[in-house]
Amino acid sequence: MRLLAHLARAAIALTLLTVPAHAERVRDLGQFQGVRTNQLTGYGVVVGLPGTGDDNLEYLTQAMKGVSGRMGLTLPPGIAPGLKNAAAVMITADLPAFAKPGQRIDVTVSTIGKAKSLRGGALILTALYGADGQVYAMAQGNLAVGGLDASGRDGSKVTVNIPTVGRIAEGASVERAVATGFDSGEMLRWNLFEADFLTAARVRDAINTRLPNTASVEDGVTLALRLPGNPDSRASVMAAIEMIDVNPAETAAxxxxxxxxxxxxxxxxxxxxxxxxxxxxxxxxxxxxxxxxxxAPFSRGRxxxxxxxxxxxxxxxxxxxxxxxxxxxxxxxxxxxxxxxxxxxxxxxxxxxxxxxxxxxxxxxx
Structure with a gap:
């Protein structure tokens, strides 16, 4: 009986020792170079506000004249239109990887002047530019604003959330695709989110165990992957690599x-x-x-x-x-x-x- 008890304890200890450490998928440790989002920005005008827009600011006046000019209307020189129903805004959006012309993306609209609220406003057609100065999307639509701003004549004011920022779901249409380099060249690089030589080496070993002679370490962040030239085969290999489990190195103290x-x-x-x-x-x-x-009483003191x-x-x-x-x-x-x-x-x-x-x-x- 004692021998059986000792054997049982040894089996339990051996099981505990052989339990693998917590593993992470390759896709959670890094990403393929070039397969990323790109930031877009634009400058536009929101109209239709109930008196909560900007004052007669010069840059907004110029923007309204530009919008009117595109519509074939020329404003008389020296006359500033009433702009309490309009607001100058900045538009930001993220262009996903592999986004193609005609697809829709979400945009965020934020005031840059003295506008009090964008509730009820509509964004006029605005071009969204990338870092290279090229137009990649066109934005337009009605804003959804989660904030609220109310004030009284005595100066009292109540503000809920942020009424000067709005969002347009699928408010921009992609006009230009961004080249990712996914289907060009024999080598495709994969980058860790955080530099670590041990983790990079473990990812390399895990990939080569599954796909021999595929990965090599370039530095503490980057792995070079030899992938098939055919886009269909390359996508299949990339999908398989992303699902490989790796035990990352312990984080630094x-x-x-x-x-x-x-x-x-x-x-x-x-x-x-x-x-x-x-x-x-x-x-x-x-x-x-x-x-x-x-x-003291009757004294001359003070x-x-x-x-x-x-x-x-x-x-x-x-x-x-x-x-x-x-x-x-x-x-x-x-x-x-x-x-x-x-x-x-x-x-x-x-x-x-x-x-x-x-x-x-x-x-x-x-």
Missing amino acids: RVIVNSRTGTVVINSAVRLSPAAISHGKLTVRVEENQQVVQP TATEQHSNVSVEEENRSVALFRGGASLSKVVDALNMLGVTPSDLVAILEALKQAGALKAEMVII
């Missing part, structure tokens, strides 16, 4: 500190060398009081004031937390919670540990 919000994030790779922490809070309070002093100051010093008693070598994230958090530290105190402790050489991690301040 890193502590992220948001100095504006006081947020501190510590990843699981952070370890501490032996260190002792004692964090106390010293409070110095100074109180100033003025007392009125009256003269009423005066006397200054009384009270200075007190308080120091909270804090225990000392001892970190042994290789302390993990959970032990670090438990010890700091025992000290009762606030986020701002935590930042000070982490900086002190870093200076002492006990914190083996990169500190990133955002």
Whole structure:
């Protein structure tokens, strides 16, 4: 019976040891070079606003004259049209990879002047440009605005969400396709989202195990892939590569500190060398009081004031937390919670540990 028990324990231990680490798909670790979205921008005019548009701004006046000129209407020189029902806006959109002429994409419209709200407005036909200055889409349509702005004559005002930003679902039509290089050349490159030599090597090995002599590492980010020249076969191979499971390297030890919000994030790779922490809070309070002093009856004295100051010093008693070598994230958090530290105190402790050489991690301040 004892032998059977020992064998059972050994089998369980062997099972635990052979459990694979958490694997990620190749498509979640990076992307093929050139297969990406492209940003588009444009400048246009929104009309039909119920008096919530811009004032008679010069750039909006020029834009309205340009729009009127395209319609065959020439405004008299020196006359600025009433523009409270119109607003100058910037249009932004993302052009997906492989988008073809005639397909529709979403656009976001934002005011650039003094317009109070875009609710109820319609965007006039506007060209959307890429980084190369070429027109890739044309946008037009009625805006959907989730914000609300209301004001009273006494100056009171209520604003819900952001009424100066709107969205047009499928509001732009693609006019030009972007070349991705997908079907040209023998080599196609694949890039990691975050540079890591070990992860790049593991992705290479996983791809070559599935498709021998296909991948080679160029640097800590890029892999060169030898793929078939036929677009149909190339797409099939790319789809197979994206679904391969890879065990990525453990992330580097890193502590992220948001100095504006006081947020501190510590990843699981952070370890501490032996260190002792004692964090106390010293409070110095100074109180100033003025007392009125009256003269004695029938005397020639005058009423005066006397200054009384009270200075007190308080120091909270804090225990000392001892970190042994290789302390993990959970032990670090438990010890700091025992000290009762606030986020701002935590930042000070982490900086002190870093200076002492006990914190083996990169500190990133955002």
